[in-house]
Amino acid sequence: MSRTIVHADLDAFFAAVEQMDRPELRGTPVVVGGAPAARGVVAAASYEARRFGVRSAMAMSRALRLCPKAVRVSPRFDRYAEVSRRVMATFRSVTPLVEPLSLDEAFLDVTEQVERYGGPEALARQLKAEVKGNAGLTVSIGVASNKTVAKIASDMGKPDGLIIVPIGREAGFLEPLPVRALWGIGPKAEAALAVAGIHTVGQLAGADPSALERPFGSRGGIFRRMAQGLDERPLETEHRRQSVGAETTFPNDLADGPELCAQLGRIAAGVARRLTRGRVKARTVALKLRYSDFRTITRQTSRADPTDDADEIRGRAESLLAKVVSPGDRFRLLGINCSGLEEDGKEEQLRLWQR
DNA sequence: TCTGGGGTCCTAGGACCC
């Protein structure tokens, strides 16, 4: 039985929320992200700003050089989360099978609903209208028989897009696209494929499996099937969080000392608070350090007893730091990541099991 | 141009156990 999968992707999400909340920003280039002096990068750019070549993840200093008239706005993640909840609720009013991928993206399995709405196009148009009405935002939609194709279809229509790939046309739709369009193929895999003479998804679909060994290892088969338009992955409507972390890039590099320690304490406190709020405790604490030359290392320790205590996490991170730091080191980034998460109270359950 | 912050998943080597 063929499925009907929708991929919905809000257009320039953070920037669009700012333009919705501040009407004076509508129609002008808006760039959301940290200040250039704080070594910020672009988290989102409105389409007006993109016309100047501004892109996500670009250094803010460069973005403002490309588009000096752009208005820079610091991110307000709480606000974006609030808008996101409203959008996801809209999706769930159509089908219970919703898999959020991030604040601004989700898959919907509408196999059971599509006939009632009068077909995929009618369903998609209604969805776009409801997102506009409930959250004030435009969304791009791709509809296809699987996740891979639906996602690429929504990407291609942006902004305010609506692309439907009929059943049986999946491979033909993907064939001319660059391999980079596939989810999971980044700069490294793209370069490795180019060495093998593979540039388009169509070439990847027909590639000799042994030629995929180098870029992908054992995942080669999965990527080839994706390129052929074959993807049976179901939606995952519930996801268990695997880690909670926080990191800070300093405006200026920091040497080991009281300032660095204070930052470590602040980061530990933030992570601890989020663990407690999420009612989980962590067995593993990892320290992340980025040196002034951008070299990045991580060090982690695991304990049998999970914790969500700020002082405990700070203490574990401090001992890790003490082991690697040497005189003269300067750091541009410091981070803590907690993993090996257990639901609060699970220890007691385990104790019961162990007699 | 000078590189954020939140994540997920994979690999590879080593320790340890049976």
Place this chain on the structure above:
DNA sequence: TCTGGGGTCCTAGGACCC
């Protein structure tokens, strides 16, 4: 004395995504 193979856990690094 020299040699297995499977399984699990841990650590470090890296690719990738939004």
